[in-house]
Amino acid sequence: MTQTATRLLLSDVTVGDSLPSLSYDVTATTVVVGALATRDWRPQHHDYHFATERNGVKNIFLNSPNQLAWFERYVTDWTGPTGRVGYLSFRMIDSIFPGDTMVFTATVTNVETDELGCGWAEVDIAVKVGDKVCTTCKGRVALPTSPDDNPWSRRGETWVPQPRRGEDQKPRA
Amino acid sequence: MTDAELPAHISALIDQPQYEEAGDFPVERGYIWTACASVENGNPLFWDDAVAAELTGGPIAAPSMLSTWFRPHHWAPGLETQKLPLQVHFDLKKELDLPEAVMSDNTTIFYEPVRPGDILTTCQRLRSVSPEKQTKLGTGRFWVIDVEYRNQKGELVGVESWTGFGYRRDAA
Numbered sequence: 001m002t003q004t005a006t007r008l009l010l011s012d013v014t015v016g017d018s019l020p021s022l023s024y025d026v027t028a029t030t031v032v033v034g035a036l037a038t039r040d041w042r043p044q045h046h047d048y049h050f051a052t053e054r055n056g057v058k059n060i061f062l063n064s065p066n067q068l069a070w071f072e073r074y075v076t077d078w079t080g081p082t083g084r085v086g087y088l089s090f091r092m093i094d095s096i097f098p099g100d101t102m103v104f105t106a107t108v109t110n111v112e113t114d115e116l117g118c119g120w121a122e123v124d125i126a127v128k129v130g131d132k133v134c135t136t137c138k139g140r141v142a143l144p145t146s147p148d149d150n151p152w153s154r155r156g157e158t159w160v161p162q163p164r165r166g167e168d169q170k171p172r173a
Numbered sequence: 174m175t176d177a178e179l180p181a182h183i184s185a186l187i188d189q190p191q192y193e194e195a196g197d198f199p200v201e202r203g204y205i206w207t208a209c210a211s212v213e214n215g216n217p218l219f220w221d222d223a224v225a226a227e228l229t230g231g232p233i234a235a236p237s238m239l240s241t242w243f244r245p246h247h248w249a250p251g252l253e254t255q256k257l258p259l260q261v262h263f264d265l266k267k268e269l270d271l272p273e274a275v276m277s278d279n280t281t282i283f284y285e286p287v288r289p290g291d292i293l294t295t296c297q298r299l300r301s302v303s304p305e306k307q308t309k310l311g312t313g314r315f316w317v318i319d320v321e322y323r324n325q326k327g328e329l330v331g332v333e334s335w336t337g338f339g340y341r342r343d344a345a
Binding site: 030033035036037038039040041051064065066067068069070071073076077080081082084085086087088089090091092094123149152155156159161162 | 209211286
């Protein structure tokens with residue numbers, strides 16, 4: 001398989017940049033495939049009657065691990081394959097159901113090179129359905145600092161993916 | 174109810190490793206492609222062996238799949254009761270008599286890449302349990318559980334942190 005893809009460099013990114021938005025029409029298949037792909041057999045992600053009668057929601061809904069996969073896809077659509085995600089932290093505020101059109105948007109909040117020479121961009125992501133924010137996410141992705149740099153070559157102590165502000169970035173319930 | 178009323182046997186579990194175990198099956202490419210397909214992730218790192226060879230020295234799993242490798246089979250021969258993922262979460266629901274629960278937050282930090290053929294091991298650590306709180310869902314407690322993943326060489330491949338809320342529906 002041959003495929004070309006963007007390879008974003010750290011120098012291409014500035015604080016305040018917006019990532020291209022991603023709009024996706026969610027169907028029951030989206031929810032069920034996402035649940036099964038993450039080996040999540042819980043019935044609220046495939047059984048309409050369980051979701052509505054036991055959970056009291058209007059339909060089956062996207063599961064958490066699949067949302068993580070959507071965030072990874074959204075970030076690396078932007079960076080290309082040389083982008084290496086270090087950290088993703090998301091908070092689910094409202095469920096996403098079949099029939100919803102979910103729209104991902106994001107803004108770059110920080111650009112830096114760490115003490116080991118690794119380039120990083122931090123992004124704030126929101127997933128909306130209409131005007132309603134369903135999930136928010138903070139992410140940190142390593143980007144090449146030059147065309148010859150490859151964040152994936154970092155191993156062990158040369159790879160420090162945790163957010164530089166430690167626990168401060170973790171959303172709290 | 175106050176935090177002082179958190180049962181001592183629950184407090185004693187905080188920061189202790191629990192449920193240390195190996196995955197039921199090795200990391201495999203079919204599942205990687207299924208996962209990428211589920212979110213239409215066309216990253217050539219997962220689909221194009223030449224790109225994977227160039228950037229990561231060979232195929233890797235999508236990093237977001239960490240928990241996938243530890244979700245138990247829906248059925249297996251001889252399995253009398255279905256194993257549950259994130260067992261500490263279900264233990265807390267039972268021990269604290271909180272029949273309903275939701276997950277609100279997930280934080281995942283990605284370390285060494287996971288590769289096809291890897292057999293991962295994991296352990297769960299309860300990090301905190303809140304005092305009882307009232308929310309629109311009901312009355313209950315928030316808890317934070319960390320899940321640590323390592324490969325067969327002992328290298329850390331990721332740490333997930335889940336915030337759950339176990340609750341009882343308030344009487345109408």
